[in-house]
Every structure is written in structure tokens, then in C-alpha cells.
Amino acid sequence: xxxxxxxxxxxxxxxxxxxxxxxxxxxxxxxxxxxxxxxxxxxxxxxxxxxxxxxxxxxxxxxxxxxxxxxxxxxxxxxxxxxxxxxxxxxxxxxxxxxxxxxxxxxxxxxxxxxxxxxxxxxxxxxxxxxxxxxxxxxxxxxxxxxxxxxxxxxxxxxxxxxxxxxxxxxxxxxxxxxxxxxxxxxxxxxxxxxxxxxxxxxxxxxxxxxxxxxxxxxxxxxxxxxxxxxxxxxxxxxxxxxxxxxxxxxxxxxxxxxxxxxxxxxxxxxxxx
Amino acid sequence: xxxxxxxxxxxxxxxxxxxxxxxxxxxxxxxxxxxxxxxxxxxxxxxxxxxxxxxxxxxxxxxxxxxxxxxxxxxxxxxxxxxxxxxxxxxxxxxxxxxxxxxxxxxxxxxxxxxxxxxxxxxxxxxxxxxxxxxxxxxxxxxxxxxxxxxxxxxxxxxxxxxxxxxxxxxxxxxxxxxxxxxxxxxxxxxxxxxxxxxxxxxxxxxxxxxxxxxxxxxxxxxxxxxxxxxxxxxxxxxxxxxxxxxxxxxxxxxxxxxxxxxxxxxxxxxxxxxxxxxxxxxxxxxxxxxxxxxxxxxxxxxxxxxxxxxxxxxxxxxxxxxxxxxxxxxxxxxxxxxxxxxxxxxxxxxxxxxxxxxxxxxxxxxxxxxxxxxxxxxxxxxxxxxxxxxxxxxxxxxxxxxxxxxxxxxxxxxxxxxxxxxxxxxx
Numbered sequence: 001x002x003x004x005x006x007x008x009x010x011x012x013x014x015x016x017x018x019x020x021x022x023x024x025x026x027x028x029x030x031x032x033x034x035x036x037x038x039x040x041x042x043x044x045x046x047x048x049x050x051x052x053x054x055x056x057x058x059x060x061x062x063x064x065x066x067x068x069x070x071x072x073x074x075x076x077x078x079x080x081x082x083x084x085x086x087x088x089x090x091x092x093x094x095x096x097x098x099x100x101x102x103x104x105x106x107x108x109x110x111x112x113x114x115x116x117x118x119x120x121x122x123x124x125x126x127x128x129x130x131x132x133x134x135x136x137x138x139x140x141x142x143x144x145x146x147x148x149x150x151x152x153x154x155x156x157x158x159x160x161x162x163x164x165x166x167x168x169x170x171x172x173x174x175x176x177x178x179x180x181x182x183x184x185x186x187x188x189x190x191x192x193x194x195x196x197x198x199x200x201x202x203x204x205x206x207x208x209x210x211x212x213x214x215x216x217x218x219x220x221x222x223x224x225x226x227x228x229x230x231x232x233x234x235x236x237x238x239x240x241x242x243x244x245x246x247x248x249x250x251x252x253x254x255x256x257x258x259x260x261x262x263x264x265x266x267x268x269x270x271x272x273x274x
Numbered sequence: 275x276x277x278x279x280x281x282x283x284x285x286x287x288x289x290x291x292x293x294x295x296x297x298x299x300x301x302x303x304x305x306x307x308x309x310x311x312x313x314x315x316x317x318x319x320x321x322x323x324x325x326x327x328x329x330x331x332x333x334x335x336x337x338x339x340x341x342x343x344x345x346x347x348x349x350x351x352x353x354x355x356x357x358x359x360x361x362x363x364x365x366x367x368x369x370x371x372x373x374x375x376x377x378x379x380x381x382x383x384x385x386x387x388x389x390x391x392x393x394x395x396x397x398x399x400x401x402x403x404x405x406x407x408x409x410x411x412x413x414x415x416x417x418x419x420x421x422x423x424x425x426x427x428x429x430x431x432x433x434x435x436x437x438x439x440x441x442x443x444x445x446x447x448x449x450x451x452x453x454x455x456x457x458x459x460x461x462x463x464x465x466x467x468x469x470x471x472x473x474x475x476x477x478x479x480x481x482x483x484x485x486x487x488x489x490x491x492x493x494x495x496x497x498x499x500x501x502x503x504x505x506x507x508x509x510x511x512x513x514x515x516x517x518x519x520x521x522x523x524x525x526x527x528x529x530x531x532x533x534x535x536x537x538x539x540x541x542x543x544x545x546x547x548x549x550x551x552x553x554x555x556x557x558x559x560x561x562x563x564x565x566x567x568x569x570x571x572x573x574x575x576x577x578x579x580x581x582x583x584x585x586x587x588x589x590x591x592x593x594x595x596x597x598x599x600x601x602x603x604x605x606x607x608x609x610x611x612x613x614x615x616x617x618x619x620x621x622x623x624x625x626x627x628x629x630x631x632x633x634x635x636x637x638x639x640x641x642x643x644x645x646x647x648x649x650x651x652x653x654x655x656x657x658x659x660x661x662x663x664x665x666x667x668x669x670x671x672x673x674x675x676x677x678x679x680x681x682x683x684x685x686x687x688x689x690x691x692x693x694x695x696x697x698x699x700x701x702x
Contacts, residue, residue: 055640061633063643065572067626072668075562075681078661086661086680098675100667107667143567147664148685150546150556155633157563161667232667232675239676245666246678253627257572259646263697266648269568270689 061150064251066158073147075163076109078135087111089236096132099229105139106224107164127172136169149249156250545641545654545685559682560664564655566689570646572626642690649693655684 081087087095087109097110110132113119145160214222235241261269546556631645633652641652662681668674 055636055638057634058637059635062629063631063633063645065626065628065630069666072666074665074667076663076665078663081661082659083661083680086663088677095677098667100669100675102669144565144569146563146565147681148561148563149559150561152557157630230669230673232669232673235674235676237677237679241674242676242678245676249678251627251629254629256629257626257646259570260573261570261646263648263694266568266570266689267694270566273568 061153061155063155063157064254065257066156066249066251068158068248068252069245070159071161073158073160074139075145075147075160076107077163077165079165079167086237088238090238094236095234098232098234100232101224101227101229104220104224104227105162105164106136106227106229107139107166108134108136108169108229109166110134127176134169134171135166136171137164137166139164147249151250158249545652546683560679562655562662562681562684563687564684565645565687566650570648572628572630572646643687645687649690650687651690653686653688655686658684 078087085091085093087093093112093114095109095111097108099108100106113131113133115121115124115131139162141162142160145163146157147160148155148157150156546559546561631643631647634642634644636642643650643652664678664681666674666676666678668676
């Protein structure tokens, strides 16, 4: 505790809180042995030294990087869902099911539909999607996104693995249309067996030959369709599991990390990125 | 109308205006002239002289044109085949029929909408039944057609149970209903809203009888005060609080005072808080940080190397490298959870944990981050109206998807290029 609270040494000169409480921040490094470690690197000295005197630092939060959840941390964006109505059990509308295609990054989420209002029961029965709506999207990765939490005067950041926009997907309509087509087809041609066998042979050939031919969107599509959904168990926000995992957002270490990039290198990096 | 006439009428008005300049009366004086000229041209377009006249003329002409053309030539042969598709054909037939009994049509259509529908279809199939339908149709074609549409029916028609009644009740009450709903929302989404208009007790009763009330309820649920910003984030009240419980009150004091000072820095509040950043508030929110795609990297320090090794061995993790305040928390977690929990893929991935920089708040309120020696500026990101959740997906081991909470704020962090270049110049 002592170590982490070090940067928040409070100088209280007067009763007046407004201006007289100032938190003296020891430039950049909080722990004493952290300074020792940081100096030999010599790569980058904290820039904050030259802070102008007219605008002194009033408070500071040490920033800790946390990586424990990094490979799994995702942001689900629901573009058609207002943030005032989260999908949580406490709100009566929990997420019902989640399916993921890990390789292709497809994500599907089932959420409940309120069938007492604005609900067409006839269509609901027709589509067989009576009580739930499926939201779907593709996970995209992006650099630089992090989830941050404040805890005990510290800021803990965990890099985000990917974000996913979940929009209504109308697979049930497709399914309906498809089954209708299939039914119609089955009426038209009864002895379909031989053609099926042929189809199998075809696919074996094509997978070898045409696989490299696919590119871009087609390839992604093929990959997605070849992959099976993995059913996930959903743990709501207030479950014990959620609480346990949320603790992992806190950094596992308070030790200072040694910068491996000089300022010039960083400029280079930025330039390359542009 | 006015603009069209404008240019053409100007010359004439110019001549007349020479006598009486610039008075508003003039346009009216010039009025009669243009219609006479334009009349022939404009009639089809309908604007020219009096609206009523031109419209009537246009309609009559169009009517005759349509009636005479198709009626004579296509009526017999084409009509039979294509009737179901084309709306235009009904007019012809009806025009034929319209002459005899125009007045009877409205009565029929309004009284038995279903029958008109039936007729419509009947007509399409064969010319024979037309005769029967004829008397009813006269001139009301359009009404009949709308009534026959797939959407128009349920309101009058029998069948789809729930919808019917609600629609039926609506027309008579519609205005009041709207007013009622407005009251609802304005009075502030609580049930009290109903009580505001005592004089409208009738409306209330009706509204309560109908499902439409639910609209108001829905609005109430999603209403502005519906957010429980305080409960975005489930993280426990952590090690510090535990310590406090154990009798170490120090941590809490520090937190409080820091919170006070932080609250003073307005910009900080702007970035991280809603209306003042108190510590409790701050710690219960999930912040979405958008850094630059490239960040200064770190060597894995001695500690973090140890940590990684430790993680792989699992039990060794928490022993040395981890700061001391971590241990009670983790041990607590172990107690709470099955031991296998932390051993999943989640924690075994090597990564960097540790101190990377500082978040500074200056007296002016400016917020900056020092990350690996590079100063970055911190700004509030765009607020979003839609839902954003933080979810932990573990599809490798246990197929678990865990909702941690809802993102409360977006924070944008950009490297301070000026300082960056200045310092790199200095160093050279």
C-alpha cells in the first residue's frame, strides 16, 4: 500500500482545499527502487521535469499496464442499442447465448425480444425466432485500444484484443427462405441421391485447387463458413465470475517497466505508421 | 407558382410598374395576364390561373383521356389477362361504372370494406363478375384500393386479434392520446405522469386498457434517468478497502484527499467524470482509452520476467515479484474461486505488467500522460449513445464469455508531437 500511495504525498499548507492541497509527484517513477532501475536505461528521461512553473502538476495517477486479460478482452458495440438499456440480467434483458468462430472472428449474440410489445406473433411463429433476436458481427483488431480502470489512485490499463459491432442479423429470415427453397426443390426432384455424391467429389477437388484462388472478402467468407461456431457460456455482469475476472484488470505487478524505445525511435515508429 | 410566373410576368409588370413603382399590389395586377398566355401550356402542369379550375380541368382531361384510350382498345382483350397487376385498369372499369351510381359507392366501401376487397380480386380474375361489382365502385377506386392493400385491412377486418382493437380505438382518441403521451414524457416518466391530467381521466382509462400505454413505459425504461452510471463496473472494493477493514485507514484518507483535489481540476472532470469526480464514481467506471496505434515499448523488467515464469508455474506467481498489496487480493480471490480459475489461458499468456507512466493533472486542469518517457495529451472522446460492453472471451479453455460492464467514457490519448520533436532536437 505504502509504495503505491507514495506519489500522492499530500502537502497541506492551509485549510483551504481549493489551491493548497497539491500532490507532489515524483517525476515519473513512484517506487524508490524504481528510480534506480529506470536510470540505467537512460533511454528516455521523463519529460515532465520541464513542466512550466505556472502550471504545476496538481495530482498524478501512476499508470500500470495489465496484461492478464489482454488476449481475451473485447469490446462489444451494439450500434442499435441505446446505452441506457444494457443487456444485463438486472435489467431483465440478459444476453442469452454467445457463439464465436475463433479463427474467422465471427461473433453472434442472442438477446431477448420483448414479446409483449410491438411484436408480431404471426411472423414470430413463422420465423421460429419467437423470443430472441440474434445480433452478429465480425471482430476487428485495432491497436491502441485499452480499457482503463481507476483503483486506489492508480490507473490500470489493459489492451483490448478486439472490438466487434453487433448488429441485428436476420438469419432466421434466411433460414426460412432457404428451407422453403429446399422444400420446393425436394418436391421438384425426388431422386437426388446421385447428385449429392457428385457434389461431394466436387468439393474435394475444389478445396485443393481453388483455395488459393480465393482472396480478400471471398476468402474471409469461405473461412467463416468452414468454421463452426463455438458455443460460449455467458456470465452476466454481476456474477461471481465477472467479479473475479474484473480483478484481473488490475496489474499483476507494481514494478516499473523499462522503456525500450527512445524518443527518436518513437518518432520513427510514428512516421512509419503514417 | 409565384417563382414560375416571376420571370415571365416581370416584363409586363415592368411596364405597368413604371407608373406605380414597387408596391405589393402590382403582382396582383399582373396576375391576370400570364395565366391567359400560359393557360394552354400550363394546364397539363396544373399551375396557371386558379388552382381549382386547372385541377378540375386537368382531372377531367386526364380522366377522359384514360377512359377513352384504354377503355376502348385494351378493355376487352388486355383487361382480362393483366387485371390483377395493374391499378390503372380499375379506374377505367369504374369509370364505365361510375356514371350510373356514383353516390352508392362510398356507402358500400365504407360499410363493407371486406366485400370491396373481394370484389377487387374477383375483377382481376374474370371480366364477368365485374358487372356485379360495378355499381359499388363508382369513383371510389382509390379508397377501395387502399382498403384492399395488405396493411389497410387488419384495422377494419376481423382477424389478427391484438392489433385490431388497438387500431380501432386509436382513431377516435388519437389526438388526446398523443397529448397524453406527451404529458407522460414531460411529466417525467414516473407513474405520476398519469395522474397529472385529472381531467383526462377518460383518456387514462382508455390508455390503460390499451397496450399502447406500453410505449410510455418503454420510454420510461429507456428514459434519461435510466442509466445507472454508478454500476457499470463490478470490480470489488479491492485490496485497499480490505486493508481498511483490517484497520489500516491510511489508504482511504489518501484517496479522499486526492479525490477532492482531482475534483477541482475541471478538465479532468470533463474527461473522466460526469458531474464531479469523486473517487467512488471514478473507480466504478470502465474507461475506453484510445491511444496512438504505436506506443513506446518496454523491456520486460526483471520483475515481469519473473512474473511470466511464475505464471507458467502458476502457484509461484504471487510469491515474490508481485507487489505486496496484491497478495491479499489474490489470496482472497483464490478463496472465493475454484483454484483452477486463474490457471486458465487467461493468465498464462506472457505479458507485461507493471508501471509504465503517470497520469498528470495540472493546476490549469490540463490532463496529460507520460508513457515510457513520451508525453501525451489526454482528451475526452466522443460520447456515444449506443451500448458498448466490455466482454472477456475465453474460447480456448472454458468457452466462457463474461460481461465485465459497460463502457462509461472514451478517452483519447495522443502523443504530444511538439514536445516530442523539441526534445529529440535538443538531444541531438
